[in-house]
Amino acid sequence: DVKVTQSSRYLVKRTGEKVFLECVQDMDHENMFWYRQDPGLGLRLIYFSYDVKMKEKGDIPEGYSVSREKKERFSLILESASTNQTSMYLCASSFGTGAVQPQHFGDGTRLSIL
């Protein structure tokens, strides 16, 4: 079974802090994704990566950056946290070659910025 593990289920930070959200997958997937999920909205893609050290902006990258130094790990960084970044953050991974593959998700990190 694919396992996508996010480092924290709940996190509370203060405005202006630099925040790190970590995600690790154990299935040797090439693709990794970061989404945020807010009530009444579909999942919105922040950043994704198709390979180590490679990153692409999604639909809402402003205020965020990412790092992928190892294939299994994809980190999301909030450079200077703001209250409008309070949200549920979901990490996902998938195989990158061959036929279309489903994304597998972690349990999410519920982040509150005070």
Add this chain to the structure above:
Amino acid sequence: GQNIDQPTEMTATEGAIVQINCTYQTSGFNGLFWYQQHAGEAPTFLSYNVLDGLEEKGRFSSFLSRSKGYSYLLLKELQMKDSASYLCAALDSNYQLIWGAGTKLIIKP
């Protein structure tokens, strides 16, 4: 623009059948996914359709009509554990997923 529409909330009775509809408008189309998400948990993959027609997987079936930009998820013999949100997502021409806001399904005894 790209858009996915699905009902916000539906209610059904245990043992019954429910159909959750999804309409999509995307730049190109490479298939449609359905995911289930229980409250506070990760979305889990249910189905993927790229060709027209119905695909059945046990109590769950998914239908696609590419010409109408329409899909539905059919859940039979509903159980209390089926209470969850159901997310529809279309794969566009760049192989990016466009997500609907999800349909919260409430099952009553």
